[in-house]
Amino acid sequence: MITEVTGILLAGGKSRRMGEDKRFVEIGARSLLERSLDILRCVFQDVVIVIAQDxxxxxxxxxxxxxxxxxxxxxxxLYTGLSVARTNRVFVLACDMPFLSQETVRYFVHLKTEADIVMARLHNGWHPMHALYGRRCLPVMESMMAAKDLRIHRVTEHPALKLHTVTAEDLKTIDPAGRAFLNINTPADLELARSIFASDRS
Structure with missing residues (x-):
């Protein structure tokens, strides 16, 4: 059980493209929220769920x-989770990722060393919602929010922060298909995820 990093689950999205609350959408008779929370609770001693004010x-x-x-x-x-955590680092997950794995999460935490951010950059870009962040990110995030620059991956560009980039090559033995980073935004995404889940069980 990891004690020096807090697991943060972001579960306050609007789900506009899905048309229903993604947190409670089910794959294999379990909701996306339950799946994500189970992974975090198996890995981290401290886990916090963050939801929107409304x-x-x-x-x-x-x-x-x-x-x-x-x-x-x-x-x-992310800013809220990092602010309330009792640890100096957090690992953040979005609650709409049905194929999360303990092994992949632990791999990211293992890479923390002195890095302020550990984030994957794969063929489809950065993945800030399956990443590790340190407290030194807080003032950068405050400045970004004040400027209404809400693109999380932009935090990786700040020269004062040390970034460790995870590549597809790094993940080839533990997540070769990149499934841990698949997220559900639309009904089509959900249909694909359910198809993958059914195929894995057949």
Whole structure:
């Protein structure tokens, strides 16, 4: 059980493209929220769920906190999680990733060393919602939110922060297909995920 990093689950999105609350969409009879939370609880001693200020109440066996800054999307959720964590680093996950694995999460934490950020950059770009962040990121995030620059991957560009980039080559033995980074945004994404899940079980 990892004690020096807190697991942060972001579960306060609007789900506009999905048309229903993604947190409670089920794959294999379990919701996306349950799947993500189970992974974090198996890896980290401390786990916190962050929801938006205007999200419906969410009951959980772990602490649930609301965004400290309203209307800043995932960046605001990450900022909140990093601010309330008792540890100097957090590992953040979005709750719409059905194929998360403990092995991949542990690999990212193992790479933390002195890095302020450990983030994957794969063929389809950066993956800031399956990444590790340190407290030195907080003032950078505050400046970004003040400027309404809410693109989380932009935090990797700040010269004061040390970045460790994870590549597809790094992940070829533990997640060769990049499934851990697949997220659900649309009904088509959900259909694909359910198809993959069914294929894996056949």
């Amino acid at each position: 999200s419906p109440d969410l009951s959980s066996t772990v602490p649930v906190v609301r965004d400290l800054v309203a209307d800043c999307g995932s960046l605001g959720g």
